[in-house]
Structures are given as C-alpha cells and as structure tokens.
Amino acid sequence: MTQPVLSIRNLTVDIPTRYAVLRPVDKVSYDIAPGEILGVVGESGAGKSMAGNAVIGLLTPPAHISSGEVWLNGKRIDRLTPEQMRRVRGKDIGMVFQDPLTSLNPLLRIGDQLTETMLAHLPISRAEAEERAVAALEEVGIPAARQRVNSYPHEFSGGMRQRVVIALALCAEPSLVIADEPTTALDVSVQAQIIALLKRLCRERGTAVMLITHDMGVIAEAADRVAVMYAGRLAELGPVREVLTAPRHPYTFGLMGSTPLASKGLKRLHQIPGSMPRLGRLPPGCAFSPRCPRAQDKCRHDPGPVIDADGAAACWFPMDGTEGIGGDATPPHGGARHLPDTSPTGARPGADAGFTGGGA
Ligand SMILES: Nc1ncnc2c1ncn2[C@@H]1O[C@H](COP(=O)(O)OP(=O)(O)OP(=O)(O)O)[C@@H](O)[C@H]1O
Numbered sequence: 001m002t003q004p005v006l007s008i009r010n011l012t013v014d015i016p017t018r019y020a021v022l023r024p025v026d027k028v029s030y031d032i033a034p035g036e037i038l039g040v041v042g043e044s045g046a047g048k049s050m051a052g053n054a055v056i057g058l059l060t061p062p063a064h065i066s067s068g069e070v071w072l073n074g075k076r077i078d079r080l081t082p083e084q085m086r087r088v089r090g091k092d093i094g095m096v097f098q099d100p101l102t103s104l105n106p107l108l109r110i111g112d113q114l115t116e117t118m119l120a121h122l123p124i125s126r127a128e129a130e131e132r133a134v135a136a137l138e139e140v141g142i143p144a145a146r147q148r149v150n151s152y153p154h155e156f157s158g159g160m161r162q163r164v165v166i167a168l169a170l171c172a173e174p175s176l177v178i179a180d181e182p183t184t185a186l187d188v189s190v191q192a193q194i195i196a197l198l199k200r201l202c203r204e205r206g207t208a209v210m211l212i213t214h215d216m217g218v219i220a221e222a223a224d225r226v227a228v229m230y231a232g233r234l235a236e237l238g239p240v241r242e243v244l245t246a247p248r249h250p251y252t253f254g255l256m257g258s259t260p261l262a263s264k265g266l267k268r269l270h271q272i273p274g275s276m277p278r279l280g281r282l283p284p285g286c287a288f289s290p291r292c293p294r295a296q297d298k299c300r301h302d303p304g305p306v307i308d309a310d311g312a313a314a315c316w317f318p319m320d321g322t323e324g325i326g327g328d329a330t331p332p333h334g335g336a337r338h339l340p341d342t343s344p345t346g347a348r349p350g351a352d353a354g355f356t357g358g359g360a
Pocket residue numbers: 015022024042043044045046047048049050051063214278279
C-alpha cells in the first residue's frame with residue numbers, strides 16, 4: 001500500500017482552563033494518501049479546525065497536543081520545534097484559509113509573494129521563480145497573469161484572491177494542503193469553481209488534501225473519503241460514496257438530512273434537534289446521545305467506541321446502511337449525482353431516523 005502523506009493517530013488536543021481541561025480533539029486517527037482529498041465535516045465547534053491546526057503546529061496556547069502522533073511522509077512532526085515546523089509549513093504543507101487575506105501579505109505584490117515563497121523552498125533561480133509565478137497564476141485562472149503579478153491583494157475580488165492563495169499554497173510543491181473552509185466567505189456562484197480548481201490541481205500533482213468544511217455539498221462534490229467530527233471525536237470515517245449513500249452513524253444521517261437539497265428544489269429539511277454540547281459540559285456516555293433518536297441506556301453511560309484509521313462509525317448501535325436511505329439520497333448541490341444508487345427503500349437520509357422534519 002502507498003505510504004500515506006499524512007497519518008494522525010489518537011491525536012488529542014487539550015486546553016487547560018481554570019476549572020477543567022477541555023478536549024476539543026479526542027483520539028482522532030486518519031490517513032490521507034497522495035492525491036486523496038479527505039473531507040473533515042461537522043457542525044461549528046466540532047473540532048475540525050483544531051485538528052487541522054494541530055497538524056500544522058498552529059495551535060494557540062494553552063491549546064496543545066497532549067497525546068497521539070502526527071506523521072508526514074513517514075516522519076513524525078508533532079515533536080518538532082516551532083522553527084522546524086515553520087519550515088515544514090512552507091515547504092511540505094500548503095494552507096488555504098477561509099479568508100484569503102490571512103494568507104496574503106497586503107503590502108506585497110502577489111508576484112513577489114509567489115516568487116519569494118518558491119525561492120525559499122525550491123532550488124531555482126529568481127528568473128525561473130518569476131516565470132513560474134506567472135504560470136502559477138495562469139494555472140489558477142487569473143486573466144492577464146503577466147500583468148497581474150504586479151497587483152496587490154486588495155486589487156482582486158474575493159474569488160480571484162482565493163485563486164491566488166491556492167497558487168501560493170501549491171507553488172512550493174507541498175505534499176499536503178490543508179484547506180479550512182476555503183469557500184465559506186465566497187459568493188455561492190464562485191464556491192463551486194474554487195472547489196473544482198483545488199480538486200483538479202491537487203489531483204494533477206498528487207497532493208493530499210485535508211478539506212475542512214461544514215458543508216456536506218462540498219464533501220459530496222470534492223472528497224474521496226470523509227471524516228465526520230462531533231464534539232471533538234470522529235463519529236464516522238469512510239469513503240464518501242459509502243458514507244453518503246449509507247451513513248452508519250445517526251449523526252451523519254442527521255447531518256445529511258439537515259442539508260438543503262437545493263439541486264432538486266426540495267425544501268424539506270430534517271433538522272437535528274438540540275445543539276452540540278459545549279466542551280466543558282459533555283454528557284456522560286456518547287456526546288451525541290442527548291440528540292440521538294436511537295440512543296439506548298448504554299449510549300448514555302459509555303462513550304461511543306473510538307474508531308481507528310481504517311474507518312467505521314463510533315456508535316454502539318450503528319445503522320445498517322439501509323435504514324431510510326434511498327436512491328434519492330442526493331446531498332446538496334447535486335453533489336451525489338456520481339454516487340451509486342443503493343436504494344432499497346426510496347427514502348432520503350434523515351427521513352426515518354426520527355429527526356425533526358422541517359416540512360415539505
Ligand atoms: N482558547 C480556547 N479556549 C476554550 N475553548 C476553545 C478555545 N479555542 C477553541 N475552543 C473550543 O474548541 C472547540 C473546537 O473548535 P474548532 O474551531 O476546532 O471547531 P470547528 O469544528 O472548526 O468549528 P468552526 O467551523 O466554527 O470553526 C470549540 O468548542 C471551541 O469553542
């Protein structure tokens with residue numbers, strides 16, 4: 001089997017506070033292979049960004065990795081010094097954040113930003129780096145790239161700026177890109193283009209991608225595998241085709257059902273009742289149990305099983321993959337039109353799981 005680009009094992013992040021130690025990431029394990037896009041999805045506060053920041057060494061103290069391991073291309077990186085980690089971030093890991101201005105220096109021409117990044121990490125001459133900067137902008141679809149290298153970040157629209165950030169993230173030829181809500185701040189019309197661009201470029205280069213999003217539509221459109229997070233833990237991990245057509249964790253099922261089925265003009269939503277518990281107030285047992293229509297006594301006392309990097313559902317009573325799932329299991333934006341029709345029942349996710357219906 002190909003060596004994964006990224007392997008995280010039992011990754012746990014703690015935040016000591018005056019009253020308790022909060023655990024926003026709890027024993028999370030997964031791999032990302034070369035050229036693979038792993039979508040990390042969950043509600044706000046699930047721990048998606050914390051897990052991403054832990055991988056790139058950008059946790060804000062007092063948050064820190066308290067146990068577990070992070071491996072990049074066969075080398076352990078969770079014990080590197082901040083200086084060593086800075087080099088890894090520039091060379092081996094590219095980053096795309098929600099706000100393009102986080103990644104771009106407002107005072108530097110974008111051509112210079114690309115050139116300096118390449119010169120810092122690649123054995124090439126300045127002339128070659130400048131030529132590659134133009135090519136990189138052309139590749140991400142910036143019109144008149146030879147002139148636009150002289151522009152400053154504020155001279156671009158939001159969508160164009162995010163294209164520049166993608167060019168910057170990829171220019172040092174990293175093996176991993178971490179994209180944290182890369183389209184959330186953009187117009188809906190631009191979102192799909194940016195996701196398609198990221199997907200195409202990473203596929204062509206064999207770059208592994210950790211794509212963090214709250215949007216199941218983005219997962220369906222772009223990801224190969226999906227890691228569903230809830231209250232710091234992995235709820236479910238598996239290939240997108242399997243997880244979206246036959247979710248096994250009731251949370252995944254509810255998350256899909258609560259996504260608008262925009263492409264079909266369907267208004268019916270199945271909202272998951274309640275909200276995710278705050279970190280300091282996690283219930284005993286499975287953190288999802290207070291919201292879970294399938295919860296039994298065991299769920300209220302025993303935390304769900306921890307799943308390993310091979311994937312599964314962290315549920316004592318997982319769904320069997322046929323309950324309430326139909327060929328009409330189309331996630332948002334038509335994303336699942338590539339998914340196989342495994343429908344034995346003709347129902348949609350969320351329809352029969354006892355989640356609150358929003359009305360048709
Ligand atoms: N400095 C801090 N002190 C206490 N709790 C914190 C701190 N920083 C983050 N948290 C908590 O850690 C949890 C995980 O946050 P994280 O940003 O990783 O969530 P997320 O899934 O990425 O959500 P979002 O999509 O809103 O960014 C949240 O409950 C958040 O409130």
